[in-house]
Amino acid sequence: GAKADGKARAQIFHAQMDIDYHYRQRLKADLRQAVADGALTLAFQPQLDIETRKIVSCEALARWTHPELGPVSPATFIPMAEEMGLISDITAFVVESATRECAQWAGPVGVAVNVSARDFRGLDLLTVVSRSLDRAGLPANRLEIEVTETAVIEERDLANSVLQGLADRGIVIALDDFGTGYSSLSYLNALPFNKLKIDRSFVADIGKDPRALLLLSNVARLGRDLDLTVVAEGVETEEQLELMQGMTRVQQVQGYFFSRPLPSRDIAELIARMNGGVESAQKAKRHRVVNGR
Numbered sequence: 001g002a003k004a005d006g007k008a009r010a011q012i013f014h015a016q017m018d019i020d021y022h023y024r025q026r027l028k029a030d031l032r033q034a035v036a037d038g039a040l041t042l043a044f045q046p047q048l049d050i051e052t053r054k055i056v057s058c059e060a061l062a063r064w065t066h067p068e069l070g071p072v073s074p075a076t077f078i079p080m081a082e083e084m085g086l087i088s089d090i091t092a093f094v095v096e097s098a099t100r101e102c103a104q105w106a107g108p109v110g111v112a113v114n115v116s117a118r119d120f121r122g123l124d125l126l127t128v129v130s131r132s133l134d135r136a137g138l139p140a141n142r143l144e145i146e147v148t149e150t151a152v153i154e155e156r157d158l159a160n161s162v163l164q165g166l167a168d169r170g171i172v173i174a175l176d177d178f179g180t181g182y183s184s185l186s187y188l189n190a191l192p193f194n195k196l197k198i199d200r201s202f203v204a205d206i207g208k209d210p211r212a213l214l215l216l217s218n219v220a221r222l223g224r225d226l227d228l229t230v231v232a233e234g235v236e237t238e239e240q241l242e243l244m245q246g247m248t249r250v251q252q253v254q255g256y257f258f259s260r261p262l263p264s265r266d267i268a269e270l271i272a273r274m275n276g277g278v279e280s281a282q283k284a285k286r287h288r289v290v291n292g293r
């Protein structure tokens, strides 16, 4: 009967919760170890100028391959790291290695790093960033710091002062996943943003739905009117790219259509190939050999 069914379902549900709980406990313990061992790596995804189709910067994305479970999504392990108080260590690692990699790339390509709400409290971001830039010999305007609306709302006052400090130093501040959070527009103007990254949910349907295209084009216009560099995330098809180029004021694009996030050796080669001539491509190849990768 229905009652027995309900009971069976409840048991399955509880059994699943148990598995999830143990799975998560294990992942957490292993994540702590991985961070301590320096076992996280970075992948880099290019952002291109929509007109010139050159790579203007690359977003650094944390990667963790579990020795037995394989690749774990950052959508899983970043929130865990935040809960566990590990995120600052990860952010410091990402800033440090992303700037180091960026300094090796052909031409003045920038690098973008994601920071979380916790970093405003748990990390001396300005010190970490300045030290990394100095070590890498990189000018401040080659580094972009990406924050989400949610992070900014959660830590409003701190976020404001930290971001202002970074902006004063010449670092580019980007608002990430725009349109998915609280979408309170007032802080767009109150905080020192230079760049607006429109979330991929605004891009997904523009080929099928004229209203989706209208929405994207108006969000892009809002950003441009506020003097922000406007980036569209999640560009997956040529059709999306062409609609965007013809019908919106989007300036930069990022997405699988151009490239998935790539390991550092591959991104260096892609940059050399797409941005430079034959000479810089050869230089990148030599760099790869020198580094034994």
Ligand code: C2E
Residues within 6 Å of the ligand: 045, 060, 061, 062, 073, 074, 075, 078, 090, 091, 094, 114, 115, 116, 146, 176, 177, 200, 233, 234, 235, 236, 254, 255, 256, 257, 261
């Ligand atoms: P995000 O910062 O918005 O990064 C973009 C995400 O979209 C990446 O997922 C990227 O692989 C994915 N993506 C790029 N192009 C496309 C596309 O054309 N289609 C689709 N469907 N997806 C695309 P990833 O690497 O899995 O990262 C997910 C999120 O995890 C990031 O979203 C960011 O919020 C967070 N994350 C990743 N690395 C770090 C990190 O080092 N620190 C912090 N705090 N968060 C990070």
Ligand code: MG
Residues within 6 Å of the ligand: 059, 114, 146, 176
């Ligand atoms: Mg991002």
Ligand code: MG
Residues within 6 Å of the ligand: 176, 177, 197, 233
């Ligand atoms: Mg994003």
Ligand code: MG
Residues within 6 Å of the ligand: 177, 199, 200, 233
């Ligand atoms: Mg996103």
